[in-house]
Amino acid sequence: MKRMIHYFKFLTENQQGQTRKLCRCFCQGTQLSPNHDDSTDDFSMVSPRIRLRDGRHLAYVERGVPKDKATYKIIIVHGFGSSKEMNFLAPQELIDELSIYLVQYDRAGYGESDPNPKRSLKSEALDIEELADKLQIGAHFYVIGVSMGSYAAWSCLKYFPHRLAGLALIAPVINYRWPSLPVSLVREDYRRKFIRWALWLANHCPKLLHWWVTQKWLPSTAVIEKNHTLFNKNDIDILKTIPGFPMFSKVKGTSCFRHSPP
Secondary structure, eight states, rough: HHHHHHHHHTSSSHHHHHHHHHOOOOOOOOOOOOOOGGGGGGOOSOOOOETTTSSSSEEEEEEEEEEHHHHHHHHEEEETOOOTTTTOOHHHHHHHTEEEEEEEEOTTTSSSSSTTTTTTTHHHHHHHHHHHHTTOOOOOEEEEEEEHHHHHHHHHHHOOOOGGGEEEEOOOOOOTTTTTTTTHTTOOOOOHHHHHHHHHHHHOOHHHHHHHHOSSOOOHHHHHOOOGGGSSSHHHHHHHTTOOOOTTTTTTTGGOOOOOOO
């Protein structure tokens, strides 16, 4: 509870304070890759959706107080292998106390949202801005990027900073070559070699990277999502209770990811 109160106070601080603290937001992400089980392809569209200018649809869910009564309106961007169904751990009493309105949406190609073959940093930002406009959130709003969703949140800073009341990144991807990052913290990190290899592919052969993370024949991120030994017993007990965590629960429709890169 204390962490959540501190976190929401961070979002509602003045912009200079937010800018200083954003530099300290970077830490290791734990989001895993999506479930590629084809059985998740068949599901009914049950969430509300908006139609974008290019004809695609984005699905979303709303939480918190009504928009017209909210003091803080926040759009949450989910990570790699997750969806709008992710359990964002904000206590209801804190949401009510601060009059917070939350929107969680499926990024393009995830869950109930249509894929975007032309995905880019700009398209990710414009999807968020258009979602805010369609839902009539207002001229200014907050954005929270979780794990891989942080790159989409960062793109908002680049393409429409004037619309942002505040922005936070939760467990974004880190740079393992940062001199200030203690080796002892990442020596046993199973993602270290994977991310180094993925970055090399992204720079030199992005199409091969997309094939690698979506294929099923060779070891890739699919091995990680089935390896329970990466977590201790207490971790596993907690993760089993979190909706949308791909290793222990099936996120409906995340297999749509293979139609559209992260």
